Amino acid sequence: MTKDAILLAPSTGYLLLGLFSLLWIGLGIYWGRRNKSFEDHALAGRNVGLALGSATAAATWITSNTTMLAPQFALQLGIWGMLAYSTAAFGLILFAPMARRIRQLMPHGYTSGDFFRLRYGRTAWGIFMLFTLFYSLTWLVSMAMAGGILLEALAGIDYVWGMTVILAVCVIYTMRGGLAAVIGTDFIQSLIILVGIVVVGFAVLQNVSVGEIHANLTAHKPQLVEVLFPAAIMALFNNLLFGLGEVFHNNVWWSRAFAFREGVGSKAFLIGGLVWFPIPVAAGFIALASGALGVGVPSPDMVGPLVIANVLGEVGAVAIFIIVFCSLASSIDSLLAATSDLITEDIYRKLIKPAATPERLKKVAQIVTLLLGLGTWAVCVPRLGTLATVLFFAGPLVGAMIWPIVAGLYWRRATSVGAIGGMLLGGGVGLVSYFAIGWYVASTIATAVSMVWVLGAAWLSNDQYDWNLLKEA
């Protein structure tokens, strides 16, 4: 047997794939039927309530990485690794007050690109667009690739078929339904994922006690329960800052801040963060139990599915298949919607056709979604393994954007020089440290360098930015 373990009969896999594909497309078309303008399509009419808002925040943040990479973190870095992954919840929790501020400063805003252009000017906006498109597109490609690989590993579904179906389903319902469809399907997907993870966690505990897991780790993998595990304690704040950078800058989250009803954003992101926090702990716990359960792990990213299938048999394999499909769809649809909005608003409307009608903009957003899907598919077909690892280069880039965003939202004295220097210097030094030391320090160092530059520039500046300029968007 190879590293690619097949846990489910391909016929069952195809059946589940077909059923869930029909469900998401049907719901997407249903929820998108009232969309008339770009505002309806991109921001769901700016009228999303608390329940849907909280669910979409949690579901979008539960990617296939949460269900696959969180167990891998625990297997590699032990208890600290498990907690390090959970710290990404602070991205949502700290974005809660920022969402209120964003909505207050930019009541007519569409994208995070609008903020950079109006607050810091074209040069900073250009750098931001470069960084965020790199991050979004590599995330999109890595999710689609992960989808194909996981469906093949779980049910023997051919990689190209699995990847194509997941992408096609997400493209169809995002094109038809826009953000309303994305948020609606996220609500159902988040419920399925949460119930699945809780059931699996209890099932594992029925088979092995916490005491047995600890004894097994102490005897065979002592470093995983070691308090002073160097790589793991470095990963703690690095992952936290990576998470903050991802949420603070990306249009996936800004579009939701604009879409949520007045007063909903701060509560929805807080609840979403609190709901998300225990999920990597539960997923990581499953990985730590692998040794005590006698499950051999031939590939670290497959530890979660292998343990679940071992404990729950075919029912577990079906459960992990559905959880993985839901977590992939909930992230791919959000990325497609947010990235197409960013390109439509920041490039098409602002640079090419400022006089475009709302109906025309909606059409353009749909075409961009389709093109993004086709482009992602073309990049994913050759299955180049190195592409997925490129996403980790984004760690220092997103870390370097934290301080320009926080300072720009709250301080009149924050300057363009500070934002541009912070992003370029932080991103550059962070990338160097990525290769010189390791991924587990790159975001920390990038954020530190960016912070020093942004704070220094603001301290030396006499600027008094007029917040009303942000209302233009």
Add this chain to the structure above:
Amino acid sequence: MARHLIGRPASSEATGCRQGDRQDGQGPIFPDFSVNTGRKALFFLLLPLLFLGASLAPAQAQSPAFKDAGPLATDTGHLLIEWDAPGEVTLLVAKSANLADADPVYRGDYDAYFLSGLADGSYTLVLEGEGGARSEPVMLEVAHQSLPRALWLTLVGLIITLGIVIAIVKGARDD
């Protein structure tokens, strides 16, 4: 190595005979038309099976082998170990070179195992096949990253995070 030759026919050099000779020195094995037709037919029927057996036998008894002959090193205590083996294997990890304290960390038919959670030290890795055949040992050196540097970077991370929290919570009070 001797165990690689289990099941293989002995070579002509080893036996001192030429091909086609009987090993008892009674003349050529074939063509020998003095034997009866039934025995001859049986001989030609069994001949392909002999060749088939000869070609399969070495594979069954082949020793497992690591894909990377090492020595291996890691500064995080984890790495993926891969191997080639015809069937089920046991991966043994020991701190002593003579494998006296060998820990069987994996037994099964996968061709890889993700080893993690290793503390600082030197380890010897050995694969044991179904028939007891063992691979060449591979040395693994685990030397974790510098703890003082890790603690400093953690402190830096804490300070940055506190700065961000303060900036957001304090908000725009001066506006």
